[in-house]
Amino acid sequence: LAKTTQPVSMDSYEGQEVNITCSHNNIATNDYITWYQQFPSQGPRFIIQGYKTKVTNEVASLFIPADRKSSTLSLPRVSLSDTAVYYCLVGDTYQAGTALIFGKGTTLSVSS
Amino acid sequence: GAVVSQHPSRVICKSGTSVKIECRSLDFQATTMFWYRQFPKQSLMLMATSNEGSKATYEQGVEKDKFLINHASLTLSTLTVTSAHPEDSSFYICSSRIRGGPYNEQFFGPGTRLTVL
Numbered sequence: 001l002a003k004t005t006q007p008v009s010m011d012s013y014e015g016q017e018v019n020i021t022c023s024h025n026n027i028a029t030n031d032y033i034t035w036y037q038q039f040p041s042q043g044p045r046f047i048i049q050g051y052k053t054k055v056t057n058e059v060a061s062l063f064i065p066a067d068r069k070s071s072t073l074s075l076p077r078v079s080l081s082d083t084a085v086y087y088c089l090v091g092d093t094y095q096a097g098t099a100l101i102f103g104k105g106t107t108l109s110v111s112s
Numbered sequence: 113g114a115v116v117s118q119h120p121s122r123v124i125c126k127s128g129t130s131v132k133i134e135c136r137s138l139d140f141q142a143t144t145m146f147w148y149r150q151f152p153k154q155s156l157m158l159m160a161t162s163n164e165g166s167k168a169t170y171e172q173g174v175e176k177d178k179f180l181i182n183h184a185s186l187t188l189s190t191l192t193v194t195s196a197h198p199e200d201s202s203f204y205i206c207s208s209r210i211r212g213g214p215y216n217e218q219f220f221g222p223g224t225r226l227t228v229l
Binding site for chain 1: 116146148155156157158161203205206207217218219220221222223225
């Protein structure tokens with residue numbers, strides 16, 4: 001599994017756009033990039049997944065450059081409820097029976 | 113999305129007792145479930161992989177005789193913490209993915225907070 005590096009923490013204010021970058025220099029050809037969100041005392045929740053270029057859903061956007069050695073999770077107009085830990089994971093999506101291995105994640109704090 | 117439940121959501125027990133935590137996939141079949149442990153301010157640590165109808169696979173450093181895992185059906189896996197001690201106090205989370213679905217889109221339970229006195 002490719003190792004990932006994210007900022008330990010980020011601060012933002014309500015209404016701002018937040019971009020969290022993850023570097024994964026050793027990403028393999030078959031690997032996808034996946035982001036999870038975890039609120040305190042809850043299990044993680046899948047946010048978004050991508051392979052290359054840009055992916056957008058109702059929650060976030062994921063930008064992946066051509067070399068795929070990094071990715072950026074973009075949260076538009078954050079609110080207080082977006083305060084959480086965000087994890088970037090990289091792996092082969094079709095490996096059956098393989099667990100997700102979590103790194104340290106990025107703690108996002110949103111203030112009013 | 114698929115729903116995974118855990119029971120109980122929190123439990124307090126005395127040192128030396130055993131505690132069972134249930135993990136259920138409510139609307140899908142889960143041939144494989146994963147158990148994680150999370151200490152305060154830390155990331156999730158994989159403890160073991162639970163496979164329906166077979167023995168669990170434990171991560172290095174996790175005592176299989178202390179953390180008993182049973183995956184007797186396609187919708188239920190249990191983790192029993194035997195002879196619990198205060199250092200076992202933690203947040204235990206299970207996860208699974210839909211059978212045949214992408215491995216990195218997994219569904220997590222709400223977690224079980226274990227406090228050992």
